Amino acid sequence: MNIVASTAMVPLHGIGxxxxxxVPFGFAVVGGAVAITxxxxxxxxxxxTPKYRGARAGTPLPAAVTRAVxxxxxxxxxxxxxxxxxxxxxxxxxxGVDRLTNPIFGFVYILVWVGLVPLSLILGxxxxxxxxxxxxxxxxxxxxxxxxxxxxxxxxxxVGVWPAAAGIVxxxxxxxxxxxxxxxxxxxxxxxxxxxxMGFGAVLFGQAWFAAADPFEVYATLMAKxxxxxxxxxxxxxxxxxxxxxxxxxxxxxxxxxLVAGLLGSTxxxxxxxxxxxxxxxxxxxxxxxxxxxxxxFAFVLFVLVTFAGATVLAGRISNSSRTALxxxxxxxxVPIVLGYVIAHYFTLLWLEGQRxxxxxxxxxxDGANVFGTGLLGVNDGIVNHTGxxxxxxxxxxxxxxxxxxxxxxxxxxxxFPRANALAGQIPLLVVMVAYTTGGLLLLFxx
Numbered sequence: 001m002n003i004v005a006s007t008a009m010v011p012l013h014g015i016g017x018x019x020x021x022x023v024p025f026g027f028a029v030v031g032g033a034v035a036i037t038x039x040x041x042x043x044x045x046x047x048x049t050p051k052y053r054g055a056r057a058g059t060p061l062p063a064a065v066t067r068a069v070x071x072x073x074x075x076x077x078x079x080x081x082x083x084x085x086x087x088x089x090x091x092x093x094x095x096g097v098d099r100l101t102n103p104i105f106g107f108v109y110i111l112v113w114v115g116l117v118p119l120s121l122i123l124g125x126x127x128x129x130x131x132x133x134x135x136x137x138x139x140x141x142x143x144x145x146x147x148x149x150x151x152x153x154x155x156x157x158x159v160g161v162w163p164a165a166a167g168i169v170x171x172x173x174x175x176x177x178x179x180x181x182x183x184x185x186x187x188x189x190x191x192x193x194x195x196x197x198m199g200f201g202a203v204l205f206g207q208a209w210f211a212a213a214d215p216f217e218v219y220a221t222l223m224a225k226x227x228x229x230x231x232x233x234x235x236x237x238x239x240x241x242x243x244x245x246x247x248x249x250x251x252x253x254x255x256x257x258x259l260v261a262g263l264l265g266s267t268x269x270x271x272x273x274x275x276x277x278x279x280x281x282x283x284x285x286x287x288x289x290x291x292x293x294x295x296x297x298f299a300f301v302l303f304v305l306v307t308f309a310g311a312t313v314l315a316g317r318i319s320n321s322s323r324t325a326l327x328x329x330x331x332x333x334x335v336p337i338v339l340g341y342v343i344a345h346y347f348t349l350l351w352l353e354g355q356r357x358x359x360x361x362x363x364x365x366x367d368g369a370n371v372f373g374t375g376l377l378g379v380n381d382g383i384v385n386h387t388g389x390x391x392x393x394x395x396x397x398x399x400x401x402x403x404x405x406x407x408x409x410x411x412x413x414x415x416x417f418p419r420a421n422a423l424a425g426q427i428p429l430l431v432v433m434v435a436y437t438t439g440g441l442l443l444l445f446x447x
Contacts, residue, residue, distance in 0.1 A: 025445060032399040032437045039403050040430045043410045044423040050415035054249035058230055058239025066238045075129055079138075082130035092364035093191065098184040101366045105182050106357025108191070109175055114350045116220045117342050124229035127220035133195065134210050134217075137202045151206035159212050160254025163201075165262050167194070167215030169301060172266035176273060177293035218259065222335060225250050244408055247335060252328035257309055260334040264436075265301030267341040268443055272300070275446035307435070308334065311428040319417035319425025329416060330429070333409035337436060340401020344394040344444055348383060355379045394444055402437045406430070 060066075068074055089107045096102040116127055128134065141148040174181055174190050181187075201209035210217055225247045232239050233249075241249075250256075272278055273293065282292045309327040316326045362375035370376065383390065409429050417425045 028395050029438050029441050032441060033434045035399055036402050036406060036434050036437055039406050047410060048414060050411050052245045052248035052411050055233035057245050058232055058241040060237045060239045069238060078129045079135040082132050083135055086132040093188060096364055097366045101360060102184060103357050103360035103364060104187060106353055108187060110350060110353050110357055114346045117223050120220045120224040121227050124227045125221050125224040127217055131217050133198045137207060148207045151204050153204055155205040155208045158254055161212055161218050161259050162255035163213035164215050164218035165255045165258040168259060168262040171215055173297060176270055177290060177297055179290050225335060226339060247332050247408055250332040256331045257327045258305060260331050261305035262301050263338045264334060265304040267345055269297045269300040270345060271443035271446060307432055311432040314428040315425045319421035321417045330409055330412055333405045336404035337401045340397045341440060343397035348390060351383055352379060352381055398440045402433050406433055
């Protein structure tokens with residue numbers, strides 16, 4: 001993460017280096033690759049039939065819980081919270097000073113973009129209800145007595161989540177590449193374009209546009225598939241599921257592979273862009289950092305897209321599977337890897353700069369106000385004294401994320417591929433997973 005929320009921000013990527021690991025870094029990389037390979041062998045021997053039932057599985061909560069969550073009063077209470085929070089942040093965005101003490105930078109880049117991951121893991125797909133643009137669209141439709149599900153045109157199923165995938169890459173570019181990205185005018189311009197696209201899309205296609213095009217909502221909904229909360233397909237009851245079984249309920253849609261490639265590729269680029277090798281080379285190049293960063297970001301996203309899609313197609317050929325659209329059917333297995341990368345790269349950022357942002361939110365106009373009484377608090381930065389723990393968590397998050405991805409891919413493979421060829425068909429996916437693991441660790445500790 002290259003955006004800062006204050007001039008006192010610590011070098012977050014520098015917390016927990018390879019020298020802080022309890023074992024030599026080379027052992028950690030090799031150990032991660034070996035763990036992925038061994039898990040593949042063990043799964044092949046012990047897990048020969050599909051065990052996940054997706055949306056059909058789960059232990060239902062009491063019916064009263066489902067009724068309460070689905071009630072109008074509860075949903076509008078959540079929507080009101082979302083509107084209030086974003087309206088308050090809008091004061092800093094529209095009227096705040098163009099200095100790093102303005103909390104809007106931390107609000108957008110940290111509390112929203114990074115914070116929506118733990119929020120979705122804990123509470124499930126709540127962002128759909130919190131989404132202020134959805135709420136404004138619903139309010140406008142009520143005033144106009146118009147069905148929010150209807151627009152001027154029907155949204156083609158072929159659209160899938162392609163617009164959201166493009167939005168993910170666009171936000172990653174703003175966050176990691178755009179010049180002057182920690183200035184109010186740049187953030188205002190990006191968010192204004194985002195609001196216009198979402199607003200016009202909702203008019204044209206109804207509320208289905210948000211589920212297809214809103215990068216924040218689609219990302220949050222994707223991460224919520226790793227929460228224990230889900231809906232039973234038969235009756236819509238809220239159920240508790242194993243997270244990977246919940247993930248198995250993810251419905252493949254056009255653009256889903258591009259979406260996960262954008263998430264994984266942009267996070268990998270974030271680590272690469274902080275490496276001394278890249279910075280030294282780019283600064284000595286005759287091309288601008290913006291151009292080089294843009295090309296490198298797209299290259300990382302394209303690399304993930306091509307390698308993953310290619311591996312799944314090759315898996316289908318090796319296993320003699322007649323299934324089509326295999327990349328989309330296996331895309332859910334990348335979600336735990338994305339989560340592992342997010343934890344490894346950003347958990348210290350969320351903890352430290354999240355605190356700083358909350359403190360700054362007490363003074364949205366930087367005029368000495370202390371709205372919430374937190375303005376005089378300091379950041380609890382004791383975590384920086386535990387670099388060994390941080391480095392271990394980072395390695396563990398990457399490796400465990402890939403292990404969960406292997407489990408998800410294996411369960412899907414034994415359900416799709418002929419039994420005799422299911423294990424051999426997964427070899428291309430194994431190679432890609434091992435490459436992602438070693439590459440992710442090398443990029444994570446490349447500074």
